[in-house]
Each structure stands twice: as structure tokens, then as C-alpha cells.
Amino acid sequence: MSFSDPNETFRQEARELLEQLELCLLDLEHTPGNDDLVNSAFRALHTIKGSGAMFGFTAVAAFVHEFETAFDQVRKGQTQATPTLIAVALDAKDHIAKLIEHPDQDHDGSDAILEALRATIAGTDVVPAAPKAATPEAAPAQDAPAADPGRWRIRFRLPGDALVYGTNPLLLLDEIKAIGPCTITALTDTIPSLDIIDPEVPYLGWQVDLEGPDPHDAIDDVFLFLKDGMELSIEPLAADTATPAAPEVTAVEEAPVAASEPVPTVAAPPAAKPARTAKSGEAEAGGGERAASSSMRVDAERLDELMDRVGELVIAQARLTQIANMSSDGNLKTIAEELERLSSGLRDTTMGIRMVPIGTLFSRFRRLVHDLSRDLGKEIEFITTGEDTELDKTMIERLADPLVHLIRNSVDHGLESAEKRLAAGKSAHGTVRLSAVYAGAEVAISVIDDGAGLNAERIRAKAEEAGLLAPDAKIAEQDLWQMIFAPGFSTAKEVTSLSGRGVGMDVVKRTIDGLRGSIDVSTTPGQGSTMTLRLPLTLAIIDGMLVRVGNGRFTIPLAAVEECVELPEGIEANARGRNFLDIRGSLVPFLRLREVFGTTAPPEPHQKVVIVSSGEGRVGLVVDQIIGNNQTVIKQLSKLHSSIKSFSGATILGDGTVALILDTSHLVAFGQGYVDQGRAA
Template identity: 50%
Template sequence: MNNLDPIAVFRTEAAEQLEVIEAGLLDLTRNLGDKAQIDAVFRGLHTLKGSGSMFGFDQLAAFTHHCETAFDRVRKGEAPATHELISAVLDAQGHMQALLDQPNGEHDATSSRLLEQLQQAVGREVTGSRQPSVSVQNKADTPEQASTRTWQLDFRLPADSMINGTNPLGLLDELRDLGECTLSVSAEALPLLEALDPRELHLGWSATIVTDKPRSDIEDVFIFVMDDMVMELKDVTPEAVAATRVVEDAQPVTAQADTSGMSPNEQRMPANDAKSQRQADNVRVPALRLDEMMDRVGELVIAQSRLSQMAGSVVDLGLRSVSEEIERLAGELRDTMMVLRMMPVASLFSRFRRLVHDLARETGKEIELVTTGESTEVDKTVIDRLADPLVHLVRNSIDHGLELPEDRIAAGKPAAGKVTLSAHQTGSEVVITIKDDGRGIDRARVRTKAETSGLIQPGQTLSDQELLQQIFQPGFSTAEKVTNLSGRGVGMDVVKKTIEALRGSIDVKSEQGAGSEIALRIPLTLAIIDGLLVRVGNGNYVIPLSAVEECLELSIEEDLRSRGRSFISLRDDLVPFLRLRELFRTGSQPDQYQKVVVISTGRERVGLVVDQIIGDHQTVIKSMSKLHDQVSSFSGATILGDGNVALILDVAHLIAAGQQQEAQMRAAG
């Protein structure tokens, strides 16, 4: 039984439609004469208006109608496409979202202001602007013949039209509004009563329409079901029929496809039916259901781990065989579930086109946004939580990084600054980079601000990375005054806290006068990871396998020799290591042959001394309780096959602790 709320479904689809409209408007800013984008924006507005009216969002439908009318004039060549018009409709698009969220709210004042802005944008250019503008003329849409014409229309709507909210009677009423209309219904596809699904539409219609409206007005009636319906529209005005016969008589006879074995519907199937079929294969599933299913898969993985442990403790080949088969199936189900939750970062990057457009207007800067690696996929939860940090980073790059056009030209740079968003996958991590070609980070200014704020001691020795990391401290800001964009010192702090909560890390690079680059390293998923299970004292711990570089043996003699320096020599490199037994205060004696697990995040490496390496482990991540929020050494917990709990080590924190220990030892030495 389908218990989805139709209003909730409409809100979801309307939000997607607003995104399509916004993307089309932003594409138009690059090429005002792009007829395909003009048509796409018009169709989006028309769809939103019709759907809003159908579901009772009258304010949304009435407001959208004015924007649709403006773009209809552009589409028909009656008004030019201009940057002022696009900006006005972008502002209106944000108001449409408010009308969607609060359909019964008081929006009259805002609606009036935006409609006046829209009218000025259209009227100013129509009355004669000196700036060159592109006028789009579609010959098929212009009413070059105002005489009355007769049209023969045969159409069949998709079977799921009513399920998706389409009202066939409303479409028929729109046809009658065009002029004199005679309708007849076709019931040839109507199934027998026992096979009839009352939710599906099985009827077809034929209509003869006498009107002075152009062909496009008839097609626009079906604009938001056009891709999925079967429609044949002919001009049967006597002079048009005669002209068609003359042309047909003059054409040579060509071979035609044999359609004798095809049904009438198949013979009239549109060319894009294959595309429509592929779209119909996609199913929209609420994210909450995916989360619930992920939880069930996690519990299954834990149960499978217990079964494997039990099967390994008994001599029963049948039980072992079943255990291995369930382990294989659970692994495949886990991998499939992980793929279902993955989304391309293009859905995240696309949000910043509007942000950059608005910031360019607000700051007076010329900004070019470049995105690469949009096909890189990340867990949906990660993408949702990355939105706010990336907003702060992009705003920071534009406000603090990019210079004004005249300053860039004076520095020998192009007038337009460039902000690049890129993503790529490295093992089980995704690296998202925000790069600009602006002025770079002034290290002297950062140090002065950090010392003034008490974040570091005057004259304190810091590595370049440590100094650059100061920009993420709470309350830190080098802005001279508070503006709408920056100056309060909270944005970068939010970035750091969010990335750390995602078990990620931040790398900063900057060159004075050449720009800055901030790289976010984030795990692909927050649900299930491959881990390395180790024992320290009497406790078990999990190290994310993606961070493990190699494992070494550390004897008691070597352990005693390294006392006081805690370094191991690894292929001519000195790598600091941490004794987890001492860090966790286990109070136990070390094993005779300890192991060193070398972990890294790309550039930095640290060794972790453990008593035993048990093996790989499919780790279902469980959140820590609020009582353990301040325990920074662990990022979560998992349940082992025997029912015991193992803590998951926070790699980023341990590497930072190892580097700090190394710096202290070098300073002492």
C-alpha cells in the first residue's frame, strides 16, 4: 500500500524543479542567446505553476505565473534575455521556495517587490537599452498567421499520470480554453474489470481544435507530461492539407519500416521512449528508509561475525560451510548497500554556482567558478554534512582571497578571480579541495592575530602548517571589520569541528600573492568500514584499515632501547611512535613480541605500539555516548562477534599526538 503523502511528494519534486530552474538561469548568464536554456527555464516555471495550482499552492502558482510570462516573452522573441532579467528571476526563485515552505504565510509585500523588480528588468530593456542584448526568435512560436486554423490532436497520457498528480480533466479544460474544441474518448486499451487498476489511466482522446493560437500553445498544455506521453498533432486546415499533399507528391518514394506486426501504440511511440523507459526504472526512496536499511545491514554484519566465531570454535563442516556462505552474502549485501547510499559530489558542487553568482554581485568582484571531479561519489550523510563547511570555505576564499578587478590587473592577474572546487578519491577517503588564485594567506598577519588573541605565545616556534591551522581556531579572524561575509571568527571554526566530527582532516597550502588551497580529507562512509582489529593489554581496538601503511615487530629489547626517544627507523626515515598501552593506562605488562602499526594520512606517519594484531574486521560504526564526547582518542565503537565492545581509534588525533610528541623531543634534544 502506498502511504506517501501527495503534498510531501509535490514538495520534493518542486524543490528539484527549483534547482533545475536555478541551474538553467545560471547557465544563461554565460550565453544569453542559448535558446535551449531559455526553453528549459520556461518549462520549469510552467511545470511548477501547473503542479502548484493542482496541489493547492495558489500563492506559488500565481507568483510563478508572472515569471513564466516574462520568460514566455523571451522565448517568443518579444523581449530580450538580459542579466537584469536573470537576476530578477533568481531572486524570485528564492521567494518561490518560501512560498513552497509556507504556502499560507504573509508574502504579499515580498511578492509585490519582486514582481516590480521583474517588471523593471523586462521593461527597461524593452524601452531601449544601449547595451547589446540577444533577442531569441523562434519562428514556429510567433503568431505570423493570425487566422483561425484547425488542429487534429490524438494523445494518450502515461498510465501513472494520476498517481503522479496530473489531472486529465484540467488538461482537457485547457484545450477548450484555446478555442472551439470537439473531444472524443478512446477506450481500446481499457482492461477487463478484474485486471483494472483504478490508479492507472487507460483512456486516450482525440480532439479537433479550431483556434487562432499557434501550435506551441497546444503543446504547452502538455508541457510537463510531454516526455512520457504519446501525442500526434496535425494542422488539418484545408490549405495546409493541400500544401502538404503537394510536398508529398514531389518527394521520391523511400523505404519505410515494416510496422504491420506492431500495435497502434508501438507504431506511434515517440523517439525518446527509450529515455523515458530508463527514467521510469529509477525509484525515489526516502533517505530515512536507506538509513534504516543500513542499520539492518550493520546488525546483520555483527550477527554474521558472531556466527563465524562460533563456527570456527567447533568441528562441524556443515556449519562452517553455511557460515562462509552467509559471510559472502553479507559482504555482497553490505557492498550493495554502500553503493545505494553513495552520491556524486556534483549534487554538492552545483549549490555553489548560485552562491558565487550572488557574492559576485555583492562584492563587485569578477569570479569564475571551476568544478572538477563531480562524478566522485561519497556517502549521502557525508555530503549533507559537508554543505555548511564548504559554504564557509568558498565565502572565505572570495572575501579574503580574491582581490577586486582593479587590484588584480595591477598585480598582473586576469580581472576575474578563479575559485576551483575539485574532488578525487584516494583509497577509502575522498579529498575535496577549495583553491583560489587570490592574494594568499598573510602569515605575519596570522601570527600577530594569534598572539594578540592568546592562541600562541609571542615568538613561539611553529611549523608552517601549524601556523596556517590557526585560522581554524574559535574566534579567529583577520578581517578589519565585520561584514555580511566575514569578521566574526566563527566560519572556519565550524569547518574544523564538522570535519573532525566526520573523522576527517584539513590541509592548508598558501603562497603569498598566488592564492590558497584547502584540502578536506573525509572518509567515504560513516556506516561500515574495513578495520584492523588489535589488542592492547586486555582491550580490543579497531584501526581504520585505510590508514594502515604497514606492520612491524617490536621486541622487548628494541622497546627498551627506544625509551626516551620513541622513534623507529623505517627505510632511512625516523617515524615517531606511541605506546598505546601507556596512552590508555592499561596497567598491564607488554607482550614479549609487540607490534608497531604504522598509520598515515598521506604526508604524516606515526607508529602505534600494540600487543597483538588479531586481523581484519568489518566494522559497524556505533556513535559514542555524550559522556564520551571529550574523549578525542576514539571516533566510535563497534560490537565484536563475541558481544564485546571495541573502540575505534581516531587516526587524525593520534597522528597529531605523535607529531606533537616528536616536536617536544626534538626541542628537548
């Protein structure tokens, strides 16, 4: 039995918390008065500090403690989250990540970052010194007969699941002791008899008589993650109430005194626990269990292995279905149908596990745009849409680098400076949009900017200079835009830390090609550019339509199929199959796959046309027979077949033979070429 590395577990959780912290800080820059964002950022820091100390990352815990202390002034409203403070806090967040990932290395920048953080906070005083600090001095003159503001009584009972989730009451009491001089009394009135006691339930309550200023904020910090499901009261002690000299000795007798005060949950032990459960909205009894079981971290390798097993099961089920269809045994047919239903459900569930909202990827680029805006001195508005669009986790992981290059390219090359934008009649700040949308069997991810657009003359000149294009050669506009993805191609006048070496867009092209995707480029001079990545929804299992062309069988991704029609009689192939069908008033080009694949077998008398789409384009594929739908397990083609663009993979059919999977995006582009040639003619 293998056990996970606890340090790696901490690192994984810390990465998620740091990502949450970064998003909170970026949002806080736009809404500095948002208390929810401040509290979320503070909770992330507090969790990292506690977990870091527990797992032995002492340098992390010490740094985060100082970070937390400085940031606490923002949480208490004593200063505001200015852009300068956010920038320093983001640097501190990056430093925490380095301390976590490389704890053995020397990190000399800790003191400098913390000093910058303190100096920034000290120089951004916003709230005048008239809040809670003045209250203890003013209160004695008005309420001296009733209460002593320097003495407080705190009572608390932990949630029922606190011990189960690792809360140590003694550590909480130690934190309270650090606030000021205090006397602690255990409340034992709710402890049941020994025969029914549950060792995982915190039956003890606690009473703390504390000396010092108003402790509300400090106590909130102590119970930061528990107060939603616990009982807690903080009241000033009466001025004539003597502090018990030795309350620990009379802890049992103290409970009736507590019952005489207005704390009904302490006075009624049998009803205390049900009251907490109802009041916290199942946070104690059911909420904690649901929160613990709502998600589980699983290694990606195990998911890939599970998907492979499901793929083999789908192939075996297809073989069983084919055998059952050839048999007259009713029981066998029933079992085959039941297995098909179960395997289909298992496939959908497994695919759902692999599908991840693309918003998890989009959120990473907010920091990128924030830093680019600062480094380049450009005002940039970053807008994301379609974050709920789901994509295979494998693609999500591999899309990060291409999108980084596209966004940096848009910000650096696309968006003009504020002066040039104003001179062109635009707003001073530029806009970069990142969107995702389903498009048939694909997901279209677009990076859109409202900059100057691509310069056709400069691109052509660079292409000719690099030997990619012959002088005076005629080239379509779309083909010219594709030149920017050539290795080493760059229109930058000088090499900078952001661009100029011509390697970024090459990385984009190679990665997207490896994912069986395509890149569309469109631009309008003076108005901006759009880079659209078109990617298949999944790399594993799809629903397919099995068709026959001659003696060969092929699979068309079902999500790309719009409809099937009969090929009208009397239509002959013209000029290598350039033909059009009238589909409800729209001319749709169609390809005779027999000609595309060089099939020599005689054609069927009644051929069918499968209308498929990709993006905005449509094309009809003429086949001899539509066999039916099936679950298609995608098998990658070897490198020897990488130059064949008409196929995106292969699948194993129920009889053990292989069927090639058609690349609909390539065939649609191929068919749309006929339209362009027809218009040119």
C-alpha cells in the same frame, strides 16, 4: 498505517525543481543561447505551477504563471537571457520558495518582482520583429489556393500510460480551447470491445479544428510533458474546407475521413499502439515504469534505523562465526559462512543507499558565489571537481554550513579587488575551486583560491591581542594558521554583513571535529590559500583490521592500511619511540603502540608493523599480533572520552568484548611530528 502529508510531498518536490531551476538559470548566464537550458527552466516552472494549483498553493500557481508568461519570451527567442534578467529571475525563484515554505504569511514583493521581470525583458529586445507573426500575413498571397493560415487541424493521441500518471484529457482540451475558437471531435476508431477494454488506457483520439494564428508554440505548451510519447499532428486546413457545423454528432463517422489523410497511425488501429511504443524508445510501455521505479523518497530516519539493524546483524554474525570456528560441526561452519556472505552484501547495499555524491552539495554553492560576486563587485570564476565522490549522507547534511563559511571567507578575505589583482600581475577575475577526492579511508574536500594568501603578521598580532598567544612566543606555521579557527577570532578591520564577528571559522572547526575530521591549512603569500577538510568515509560500518597490543585488541580502518611488514630485529626504542623504517627507499616513522598506550604486558618476540596513511603522510604502527580482518560497526565514544584523540570510536567483537578503533589521521600527524622534530634538530 500512516500517510504522508501531501503538502509536504509537494514541498519536497518543489525544492528539487527550484534547485534545478536555479542551476539552469546560473548556466544560462554563461550560455544564454542554450535552448536545452531554457526548456529545462521552463519545464520546472510549468511543473511547479501545475502541482501548486493541484495542492492548493494558489498564490504559488498565480505567481509562477506570471513568471512563466514573462520567461516565455526567452523560450521563444524574442529576448535573450542577460545577466540582469538572470538576477531578477533568481530573485523570483527565491520568492517562490518563500511562498511554498510559508504560504500563510503575507508576501508583498510578488508584484514588484514580476514588474521588474517584465521591465527587464521589455528592455532587452534582441530579436527584431520578423519571425512567426509575419508568416500568417505573407502566406495568403503565396499559398492562398492551398491553405488558410488562420485555420488549423490538430490531431493527437495520448501515451498509453497517460491516465495512469494522472493526465486528464478534458483539462488538456480546456487549455486548447483557451488558445482560440475551436471545434473538438472525439476519434473513437481504436476503442476495443467491452470485454477486453482497459480503463487505464486512453483509447480515444481527438481532432481539433482551431481558428487563429500559428498554434505550434501554444500546443507545445499544452503537451509539454507528453509529446515525447504521444502522436501529434498540426496542419493548416485547406481554404475551401468547411468547418463542420456539428462534428460532435458525427464523431464516429469522422474516423474514416481521418484515415484518408496522411496519418497512418489513425488509419491502422491495431498497429497504432505498437508503433508508438517502438517510436518512443519504450517511453510508453517500459520507460514510464522504469522512470517511476528508478528512485523512491525515503525518510532519513528509516535509513538510520535500517543501518542500526544491519549493524546489529553484523555483530551477531561475527559471534556466530567465532562460535563456528570453535566447533567441529561442518553444517554450522557452512551456515556461518553463508550468513557472513549475506550480511556483507546487505551491509554494502545499505551503505550504498546512505552514500550520496558530493555534487549534490557542491551545486548549492554556485548561487552563493554568484551573489557574492555581485555584492562585493568582484569577478569570480567558480570551479568544482570530484562531484562524483561519494560521502555518507549524514556528513553531506552537516558539511553545508562549514563550506559556506570557507567559501565566503575565500571570496571576502582571500580574493583581492580587480585593481589590486591587475597591479599584482594577476588576471582581473579571481578563481575559487571546490574539489573532493578520496584519500585512503578519508575524503579530502578542498577550498582553493588564488588570492593574496594568509597574512602571518596580522594573524599573529590578532592572536596576541586576543590573548591566544604570548608575545615573542615561538609557534609553528601550521599552528599559527589554526588560530583563525579560534572562537571570536577575526582579522577583518570592520564588521560587515559578510564577516568581521569571528564566528564563521569557529563553526567550521566545531562541525569538522564533531565529524571526526581535521582541517589542513596551506598558503602562499600573493598566490592564494587552500583549506582542506579531511573526513572519514562513513559514520556507520567499515572494514577493519583487528590487532593485538599487549592484552588489548584494537581495530585499524582497513582503507587506511597500506601494507604490513615484520619489525626488524635489533631496533630499539629511541627517545620515546622516535624510530624510522626504510620502506623501499622511503623513511617512514613508526610508533610503538605499547608505549603510546602504556601497555605493561611483555612484548611478543616477533612484532609486526602496520603502515597506515592519511593524506600525504604515512606512519608505521607496531603491534604484537595481527589477528585478521572483520566488519567493524562504529560505536561513538561518550563525551567523557572526547578528549582522547587516539581513538575515533569503539566496536563490539564477536565474543562480546569491546575493541577501540584507532584514529589513523591523528596517529599519522603524531608520527609526522617526529619527522619535523628530527629536521629541526
